[in-house]
Amino acid sequence: MSTWMMFSFQDSVSPLMEHLILFHDHTMMIIMIITMIVFYMMFSMMINKYLNRYLLEGQMIELIWTILPALMLIFIAFPSLRILYLLEETKVPMLTIKSIGHQWYWSYEYSDFNKIEFDSYMMPTNDLESSQFRLLEVDNKVVLPFNTNIRLLFTSSDVIHSWTVPSLGLKVDCSPGRINQGSININRPGIYYGQCSEICGANHSFMPICLESINMNMFINWLMLY
């Protein structure tokens, strides 16, 4: 892996993350326009010498500077709500995987098939090969097929953890005694990384998530190994 790749997030691999990136860019554009206008007005106020000691009200400008921000908020709020509902949407899933957070590792269950269960521990730095990421590599990766609707169920056996993979645009809390749901559709093969995102104890930083996406045939072959 190149050095620079270690300093940035991985590229998006799901339609949901694509939506989130578009929404970020849209919102950022609005914010930048507002910031530039405000700075221009502050600057022009400082350098001009206009004054009006008897000004008490200006109905028209007050109307404009009330309505305009409200409109801008609507242009941010509606796309935001749309994504919020899209993220919660579960299409008919072909596959369900259960992920359980433990202090301090993840375990996975593929309960649709034979009883497939395994633990996923971080690889110690000394065991890494030169192409692998420190503190992100695990001994048993979650293997998932791409172009498939997958339902993920999350829970925990002890404290609250949070299963997060930035390139999928997914972050779901794992609470003990409760099951949360997430839904993904990975659109290409690859290896994707994530970390627990809920401060869960001493080794919180050492329970990474490593996900390998492969095609359906390879996935079925992988299932046969168990």
Ligand SMILES: [Cu+2]
């Ligand atoms: Cu955790």
